[in-house]
Amino acid sequence: RKEVEQDPGPFNVPEGATVAFNCTYSNSASQSFFWYRQDCRKEPKLLMSVYSSGNEDGRFTAQLNRASQYISLLIRDSKLSDSATYLCVWGPKGYNKLIFGAGTRLAVHP
Amino acid sequence: NAGVTQTPKFQVLKTGQSMTLQCAQDMNHEYMSWYRQDPGMGLRLIHYSVGAGITDQGEVPNGYNVSRSTTEDFPLRLLSAAPSQTSVYFCASSYWSSRGRAESYTFGSGTRLTVV
Numbered sequence: 672r673k674e675v676e677q678d679p680g681p682f683n684v685p686e687g688a689t690v691a692f693n694c695t696y697s698n699s700a701s702q703s704f705f706w707y708r709q710d711c712r713k714e715p716k717l718l719m720s721v722y723s724s725g726n727e728d729g730r731f732t733a734q735l736n737r738a739s740q741y742i743s744l745l746i747r748d749s750k751l752s753d754s755a756t757y758l759c760v761w762g763p764k765g766y767n768k769l770i771f772g773a774g775t776r777l778a779v780h781p
Numbered sequence: 782n783a784g785v786t787q788t789p790k791f792q793v794l795k796t797g798q799s800m801t802l803q804c805a806q807d808m809n810h811e812y813m814s815w816y817r818q819d820p821g822m823g824l825r826l827i828h829y830s831v832g833a834g835i836t837d838q839g840e841v842p843n844g845y846n847v848s849r850s851t852t853e854d855f856p857l858r859l860l861s862a863a864p865s866q867t868s869v870y871f872c873a874s875s876y877w878s879s880r881g882r883a884e885s886y887t888f889g890s891g892t893r894l895t896v897v
């Protein structure tokens with residue numbers, strides 16, 4: 672089983688839609704969680720950290736469910752510029768490294 | 782600030798050739814790492830370094846060497862290129878978070894390597 676599993680998509684949504692991605696992780700000792708965004712043929716960039724209490728940044732909301740071992744990303748009022756691949760990332764406890772999921776592709780159309 | 786600079790952006794190698802991918806950062810980050818990205822597999826960690834003179838292996842280190850003689854530079858050497866090393870290579874650096882971990886990665890723009 673992969674350490675991080677994501678639905679590869681693509682998720683095709685119209686502008687203004689709300690879309691949610693889930694990501695499951697297998698290691699219960701995970702310490703840190705993040706969402707990174709990667710545009711086509713570009714480098715990944717940190718979108719937001721995921722805290723146990725959940726956190727929100729504008730139209731983006733991230734949630735962590737430790738009991739079920741998944742994290743989620745909710746995007747409200749989708750924009751064309753949100754089209755990208757969203758990478759689920761976690762940091763194992765005791766190790767100074769990040770584990771990246773393969774990504775979920777989002778395509779927002781007019 | 783330039784951030785993380787990777788060179789070259791593109792490279793074609795013949796099987797058996799060696800080469801060095803360069804990575805430099807100007808943010809005084811202690812932590813640096815190399816990942817490779819293949820379709821459908823996500824980024825996989827090759828090697829990382831927590832400071833000058835200190836390196837360690839990641840998930841897929843075979844066929845690659847690294848060194849960290851300065852805080853700024855973290856080159857990745859391919860010893861004898863193989864077609865299986867065809868990939869996109871990303872270098873990343875990070876400062877230490879308040880939890881004492883490297884978490885906020887700044888990536889370089891990548892090197893697209895093809896081995897024929």
